[in-house]
Amino acid sequence: MKSRSVYRATPDHAAATATAREERGQWVMACLYPSSASAKTIARRVPIAEMMPAYEPAGAYEAYAAQHTDGHALWVRYVVGDEPVPVLPDRMSVRIRHDGDGPGYCGVGIITVTVSTRCPQCGGPRGFDTVIPHRFHHDGDWYVADRWANKCGHVDMYDAVLAESREVLLPLVAAPLPVPAPPAEDSPAGLILTAAKKSRGMHAQQAARLLDVHGHIEEAERIRAELRSRNGHMSAKQAADLLHALSGPVAEGGVQ
Template identity: 45%
Template sequence: MTTFPDTMTVRVRYDAQGHGAPGVLTVTVDAVCPSCGGPRGRDTIGSQIIRHHGGEIAVDRWTNPCGHEDVDDALLREARERSARLLPDLAVPPPPESDDAGPIALILAATQGRQRMHAAEAAALLDEHGYEMAAGLVRAEANVRGGHLSAKGAMSLLRDLGAPVPLSPSLLPDTSVMEPSP
């Protein structure tokens, strides 16, 4: 009997709501259909090219034997939930006495009063404040986009991946903050 891994790692499209072209994220999801528990169509995975405003991105597509369709937004949500289960310390908020409001708030504060800020600057700032994982995600996305990613796009990426969004200009902490590395 052939056994398959419990997970699949696939490329999915994500839209940085209102911030330009779509991007590609590589995510790990369970190898079973979330609707019925049957196997996902790992043996049918193929690349699909998506064209957007003169650019192209490649994502993975497959057909599940059960007939249930996997859509990118649901896959991103599933990957976020899976990460939260496996890496719970990423979802732990800072202590109440902390001034830390998370990686998005950090970038937002740094962009105040500036016309432009590149994602590379945002990633360096995140590294400097102990958010190595968030910085790596920003760098990877900037690389996929050929360097064409602003700090605003980096904030959108982190928001889409589940990092906290500041609740107000006062940058109040959110309960789902990606905790900085010790």
Template identity: 40%
Template sequence: MTNHNVAAEKARQAAGAWTMISVYRGFQSGDSVARGIRAGRIVAYRPAGAFEAYAAMHDDGTAVWARCVDGILDISSMPQTLTVRVPDYGTPRGYGGVRITTVEISSKCQRCGGPRGPLTVHHFVKDDTRLVCDRWVNACGHPDEYSVVLTEAQRRMDLAGVPRPKGPEIKGVEGGQFTVPVDFIALALKTKPWMRARAVAKLLEDLGHVQAAEVICTFAESNVTGYQTSAKAAALYLIERDMGRPASEAWADGQIGYEADVIAETPGGEK
């Protein structure tokens, strides 16, 4: 049983800040307590309107969070969602390096339901390009990782029925070493989208693109998918090579707040 006298007193002392009241098994009971707090139906939180409260997902069920707003005039209301700019390092292969994606996520920590943030603007440099993303530290102490944030945002879009964008375009890099082979693969994929890397390497070899064929074979052998490696993956690999990004570059997906360290620790080869 929750001791609401103790919980309310704690929240009153931290007036203006969100504090966790308790965790409940089911959403119904948590939601009912949150309503009771707001309406003053639970005596400890009277008068009605002295507290704001909500129920949110917690690792162990549903957490109820409340904040005392009694006598506080300039308090901003808690938004349902946050719009954040997040670095997206793509798949482990890191096609295209990093790009900043703006996504919508819950305003609450996904572990305990506590409020996320506040957001701060973070500038960093990658591949000689200045980038801006958002950082935040959750008061509850649960760190958010960018990769997990992106997954959450994707899940929200899936639930909302937003169609997923198509994969990266297969197009030779202008002036690149493998421009012609990549465009050839792109053409081949139009009629045979499931073509494998080895099959396309053979075709390229027959056409005289021996080096591209060799690079693809080496890539397919070292790739985790091995023999199953697709021609599309091979083309993306050739594009990466032409863009001067060593494919062995494994991008650590660091915790938010440590991005600068991750970048600083990445040895050379980022030109």
């Protein structure tokens, strides 16, 4: 079996959408990107299916980008159907146990904090809808804190939640995206665009063969996979746009 790097050069959106369709309304991690800008760009394109044929028709999927221990994750969910899917809020408020910072502090403290609803490890939705009161006994007194379970399986520890709540909560509203630079001439997308200029009506199948010749085997396979999901309807120009969109053309740090 072929090994894959953490940053998959050929994100398998077809597999992600298949899983998402089976579990309508449930968030599925589609893939990881090395830069937050790339993940945000793709997250913006998914709901409108812009150059993302796996997510057609427009409006069938929702998406968001979130930080992941190994990069930046794209999370998607399928929303087509009569019953509305529950809204994923941006924040959740919970009661946690915090017994004080200073030396000599004794006793139990319960404080209410507000944190993101995204798991800090994988970016998946936290169990904001599973919060239940947890009563505990300490030194003759009863206290109540909150507990919740994250669907991703990552466990939130109170100390980490407290630290997170003390960080500045940045607005989740997306900043304007920088205009991506055109593909470099010697990149797979650039090679296709140069050839397509000379050969009007060039098909994506020819673009894939061109990439084979130049040794860009993975990109050629990516195009063929897309072609299959589009039932063979794809121009060379569309293939170039797709590769360019997936290559993470926006510089890291372009969007904060």
